[in-house]
Amino acid sequence: MKTNAILLTDGLLHLVYGKTAHGLISGMSRFPIQAVIDPIHVGKDAGVVTDGKMRHIPIFASVEEALSALNPRPTHCIIGVATHGGRLIPSLLESLKVAIQQNLTIVNGLHELVSENPTLYPLLKQYGVEVIDIRKPKHSSQLHMWEGKIQNVVTPRIAVLGTDCAIGKRTTCQKLTQACNQQGIKTEMIYTGQTGWLQGFQYGFIFDSTLNDFVSGELEHAIVSCVNEANPELILIEGQSALRNPSGPCGSEFILSGGAKNVILQHTPGRQYFNHGNKVKYPLPSLVDEIALIKAYGAEVLAITLNTGSLNNETWQAAKQRIHLETGLPVVCPREEGVADLIPIIRGVL
Amino acid sequence: MKTNAILLTDGLLHLVYGKTAHGLISGMSRFPIQAVIDPIHVGKDAGVVTDGKMRHIPIFASVEEALSALNPRPTHCIIGVATHGGRLIPSLLESLKVAIQQNLTIVNGLHELVSENPTLYPLLKQYGVEVIDIRKPKHSSQLHMWEGKIQNVVTPRIAVLGTDCAIGKRTTCQKLTQACNQQGIKTEMIYTGQTGWLQGFQYGFIFDSTLNDFVSGELEHAIVSCVNEANPELILIEGQSALRNPSGPCGSEFILSGGAKNVILQHTPGRQYFNHGNKVKYPLPSLVDEIALIKAYGAEVLAITLNTGSLNNETWQAAKQRIHLETGLPVVCPREEGVADLIPIIRGVL
Numbered sequence: 269m270k271t272n273a274i275l276l277t278d279g280l281l282h283l284v285y286g287k288t289a290h291g292l293i294s295g296m297s298r299f300p301i302q303a304v305i306d307p308i309h310v311g312k313d314a315g316v317v318t319d320g321k322m323r324h325i326p327i328f329a330s331v332e333e334a335l336s337a338l339n340p341r342p343t344h345c346i347i348g349v350a351t352h353g354g355r356l357i358p359s360l361l362e363s364l365k366v367a368i369q370q371n372l373t374i375v376n377g378l379h380e381l382v383s384e385n386p387t388l389y390p391l392l393k394q395y396g397v398e399v400i401d402i403r404k405p406k407h408s409s410q411l412h413m414w415e416g417k418i419q420n421v422v423t424p425r426i427a428v429l430g431t432d433c434a435i436g437k438r439t440t441c442q443k444l445t446q447a448c449n450q451q452g453i454k455t456e457m458i459y460t461g462q463t464g465w466l467q468g469f470q471y472g473f474i475f476d477s478t479l480n481d482f483v484s485g486e487l488e489h490a491i492v493s494c495v496n497e498a499n500p501e502l503i504l505i506e507g508q509s510a511l512r513n514p515s516g517p518c519g520s521e522f523i524l525s526g527g528a529k530n531v532i533l534q535h536t537p538g539r540q541y542f543n544h545g546n547k548v549k550y551p552l553p554s555l556v557d558e559i560a561l562i563k564a565y566g567a568e569v570l571a572i573t574l575n576t577g578s579l580n581n582e583t584w585q586a587a588k589q590r591i592h593l594e595t596g597l598p599v600v601c602p603r604e605e606g607v608a609d610l611i612p613i614i615r616g617v618l
Numbered sequence: 619m620k621t622n623a624i625l626l627t628d629g630l631l632h633l634v635y636g637k638t639a640h641g642l643i644s645g646m647s648r649f650p651i652q653a654v655i656d657p658i659h660v661g662k663d664a665g666v667v668t669d670g671k672m673r674h675i676p677i678f679a680s681v682e683e684a685l686s687a688l689n690p691r692p693t694h695c696i697i698g699v700a701t702h703g704g705r706l707i708p709s710l711l712e713s714l715k716v717a718i719q720q721n722l723t724i725v726n727g728l729h730e731l732v733s734e735n736p737t738l739y740p741l742l743k744q745y746g747v748e749v750i751d752i753r754k755p756k757h758s759s760q761l762h763m764w765e766g767k768i769q770n771v772v773t774p775r776i777a778v779l780g781t782d783c784a785i786g787k788r789t790t791c792q793k794l795t796q797a798c799n800q801q802g803i804k805t806e807m808i809y810t811g812q813t814g815w816l817q818g819f820q821y822g823f824i825f826d827s828t829l830n831d832f833v834s835g836e837l838e839h840a841i842v843s844c845v846n847e848a849n850p851e852l853i854l855i856e857g858q859s860a861l862r863n864p865s866g867p868c869g870s871e872f873i874l875s876g877g878a879k880n881v882i883l884q885h886t887p888g889r890q891y892f893n894h895g896n897k898v899k900y901p902l903p904s905l906v907d908e909i910a911l912i913k914a915y916g917a918e919v920l921a922i923t924l925n926t927g928s929l930n931n932e933t934w935q936a937a938k939q940r941i942h943l944e945t946g947l948p949v950v951c952p953r954e955e956g957v958a959d960l961i962p963i964i965r966g967v968l
Contacts (some may be wrong), residue, residue, distance in 0.1 A: 414865040416898025476831035515764040515876040524864040548766030
């Protein structure tokens with residue numbers, strides 16, 4: 269049966285909390301997106317709200333309104349936002365109740381599991397509805413320990429790291445994967461977040477819902493499986509968080525456990541502090557320091573990619589020039605310029 | 619009721635795989651150790667096997683033999699070894715079956731849970747025996763997200779990190795905690811492994827069986843709880859693994875998420891490669907590089923502590939001198955010299 273999904277974004281479609289939705293709307297989706305449910309963007313096109321490109325994905329105020337308007341009828345309902353602590357907040361619960369009563373399969377990437385929610389669980393039973401809780405932690409018996417097999421993998425690996433979370437690492441990694449394949453470099457992306465799974469990538473794992481002791485082994489297993497089954501020329505690894513992010517430092521795993529010898533570093537020149545909400549202010553590191561830290565782990569930064577956020581043309585071009593002078597590295601703005609300029613650099617390490 | 623435990627070490631008491639046992643035998647234990655079960659060390663004293671000190675803890679060949687010899691009868695049976703992947707290997711299963719049939723409470727720090735083992739589970743039911751699976755992963759609803767509360771904690775924190783796993787970080791951290799308290803510095807240790815819990819420490823969490831997204835928050839929560847409830851002058855944080863260990867890099871969390879401004883760095887001059895068994899050889903970093911990496915994260919190494927392993931007197935003294943010259947830092951061998959020399963250095967950061 270053909271699957272089509274509606275996407276709940278709960279008033280957050282235009283914000284960084286909607287980054288899962290952005291990924292699904294702007295490109296690949298395991299379940300093609302038919303409509304978005306977001307009360308504050310009703311009547312607009314989801315592509316236009318996300319990145320200014322018309323994608324013919326309408327936005328409705330409620331699940332009911334979407335279902336009465338859509339033909340064919342959608343089969344899946346995906347939660348497309350990140351909430352604080354990954355909780356099922358009341359506004360989401362209301363939409364999910366309706367979706368369950370309408371027999372849509374629920375797809376949830378939050379830490380809080382739909383299948384365990386005391387409000388939703390009885391409804392799921394009553395309506396016989398299926399749930400895919402993407403972040404449901406795997407039992408240790410299903411997880412892999414790191415074994416050092418990565419030492420024998422000769423396929424080059426490039427990690428797409430960032431100086432902060434919610435900065436566009438996955439989007440850049442995905443654009444690079446597409447561009448490399450278009451240029452004849454057979455490339456696979458290792459996903460490390462729920463969005464990557466939702467987008468339909470084959471090899472990877474959900475980093476943040478994995479028991480800590482198995483993170484390195486799951487990464488190794490994903491890479492080794494990818495090499496054995498798909499035999500690509502190049503592997504790009506989606507990074508998570510940032511090396512110096514106090515809310516969850518991350519990044520050395522990709523270099524040390526995954527053996528990435530090169531890094532593309534995503535940065536945003538408009539951001540001064542780590543993205544922790546308003547209460548906590550930790551300044552972002554300088555790019556030069558971050559590049560040195562990556563080098564200390566044994567990997568070389570090949571280029572900087574910039575998420576230009578809400579900067580105007582003049583400002584991002586000035587930032588690009590300044591960062592190039594500061595770091596001596598190629599600097600590319602994927603949204604404005606695409607990633608074609610990175611292909612020769614990547615060919616250089618193959 | 620008074621609790622007393624027997625400790626299963628399964629032929630590994632003298633090896634690094636027995637490090638949990640070493641911690642319990644040599645000092646604190648939540649459940650006092652009455653005897654050890656280890657077929658290859660029968661008849662010796664467990665303290666003598668562990669670190670050469672008589673501790674009047676006999677070693678028996680089997681659970682049956684221990685139970686017929688011991689008075690009072692033990693109440694608990696603790697698994698005191700680490701196995702590959704944290705699995706319940708057949709030799710352990712045999713001893714555990716007997717322990718369950720003898721109504722001993724089972725205490726297990728392996729990843730594989732006794733409460734879920736298909737061989738043991740029916741026996742547990744049949745005999746009505748209790749199990750404490752220390753590493754049973756907590757559900758996300760029981761875990762804490764990092765919130766940045768650590769910014770308001772003024773109590774100094776020193777992390778005891780190491781250049782490798784299984785190198786003596788916990789032992790050094792524990793010795794330092796005792797020494798500081800003896801010298802009138804009210805000190806608490808934050809445990810991060812199952813042995814720390816087994817030893818009876820109050821504040822901490824099991825690092826490696828925590829869902830990755832919550833590691834930083836659990837660390838913050840342990841520190842904040844410790845400050846609010848125990849109000850120490852100093853907090854020592856037990857490190858895990860090593861910053862550059864490819865099988866599971868770790869350490870930046872303690873500095874960034876736990877706000878440790880200082881580090882005591884445990885090292886072993888006798889080791890050339892990371893401790894991954896024989897198949898995989900990754901050279902250990904130089905101490906100078908490791909100190910620089912710690913500095914890049916914003917913490918200062920106060921001193922080096924050495925696990926002298928099997929080096930003779932002359933060799934470890936030469937290594938100590940050489941490392942002092944290389945790093946310019948104080949170097950102490952806790953086993954041979956105690957940790958008293960570190961107290962003035964610690965006072966310097968209070």
